[in-house]
Amino acid sequence: xxxxxxxxxxxxxxxxxxxxxxxxxxxxxxxxxxxxxxxxxxxxxxxxxxxxxxxxxxxxxxxxxxxxxxxxxxxxxxxxxxxxxxxxxxxxxxxxxxxxxxx
Numbered sequence: 001x002x003x004x005x006x007x008x009x010x011x012x013x014x015x016x017x018x019x020x021x022x023x024x025x026x027x028x029x030x031x032x033x034x035x036x037x038x039x040x041x042x043x044x045x046x047x048x049x050x051x052x053x054x055x056x057x058x059x060x061x062x063x064x065x066x067x068x069x070x071x072x073x074x075x076x077x078x079x080x081x082x083x084x085x086x087x088x089x090x091x092x093x094x095x096x097x098x099x100x101x102x103x
Contacts, residue, residue, distance in 0.1 A: 015064050015065065015066045016065075016066065019061045019064040019065040020061075022057045022058070022064065023058065025053075026054050026077055027058075028054075029057065030058075030077075033054060033081065034083065037086055051081070051086075052078075055077045057077075058076070058081070059074050061077075
């Protein structure tokens with residue numbers, strides 16, 4: 001493990017580690033938000049989720065990642081974590097007093 005740090009340099013290796021942690025947090029947040037939304041649709045429960053955390057941590061991971069073309073793909077995590085759109089539409093429906101079953 002230490003050989004990796006010395007082979008690529010300490011700064012590059014640290015960037016890989018931090019980008020990996022941010023990527024893991026991003027994936028967990030995106031999947032957790034999808035799970036909460038699907039569970040809320042089935043059970044009609046109101047669960048709390050944090051929109052944009054998965055997308056923003058994914059963007060940070062791609063910015064930190066020491067790969068030459070990674071910056072071209074920073075928009076992908078925000079597209080994958082479209083739970084912010086669902087949250088915005090839900091809040092808009094709540095503000096307009098529109099219920100999901102049309103009553």
